């Protein structure tokens with residue numbers, strides 16, 4: 001039965017050369033397991049880090065915090081964007097009006113042009129814990145719908161309400177007619193919480209941050225003993241073993 005593994009990139013898939021080499025060898029033997037990544041990076045930034053780290057080519061790249069989905073083409077090299085997904089998340093998204101509203105917010109700095117996407121506005125907001133709440137109320141007052149995500153106390157992303165890593169994975173799962181128990185997701189930090197919460201077979205690698213392992217909404221997750229990509233392999237093995245165990249009557 002086909003299965004889908006979706007990994008966050010930074011510090012989940014990457015972060016250790018030894019782990020990624022083991023992952024690449026393991027991945028070669030896993031013909032029925034489709035490998036995908038879900039990241040806050042843009043497509044080009046994701047491709048460049050994957051190449052730099054000698055990671056296998058994912059079948060699917062969910063980039064820019066779930067606002068873009070790319071499928072690997074049959075040539076095994078190039079990726080094509082899924083425009084149906086773009087159309088789906090575009091509903092209710094008014095990028096220009098949101099950009100205008102952001103001019104009212106003090107002490108935020110736009111990120112590099114490459115990080116500004118059709119369905120994502122990105123800023124730096126250093127050390128201000130109330131910034132997300134202020135932006136949400138500002139947008140609400142203007143009747144604008146958007147998700148506001150502040151991560152690592154520094155990065156600020158504004159996205160369409162329908163877009164997230166988890167929503168993008170659910171979209172792919174349905175396209176491929178996979179059940180929820182054919183999907184594994186793996187992450188390490190705060191920007192993976194929504195994705196880890198959405199799926200029953202979720203893996204937290206040992207080198208996690210943002211206190212993921214003590215969150216009650218992630219109590220169903222498997223916390224690996226191993227770090228980085230080796231933790232991902234361990235997590236997949238854990239859930240497979242559990243699924244093959246006979247249930248007690």
Ligand SMILES: [Mg+2]
Pocket residue numbers: 008009010011012187188189
């Ligand atoms: Mg990460």
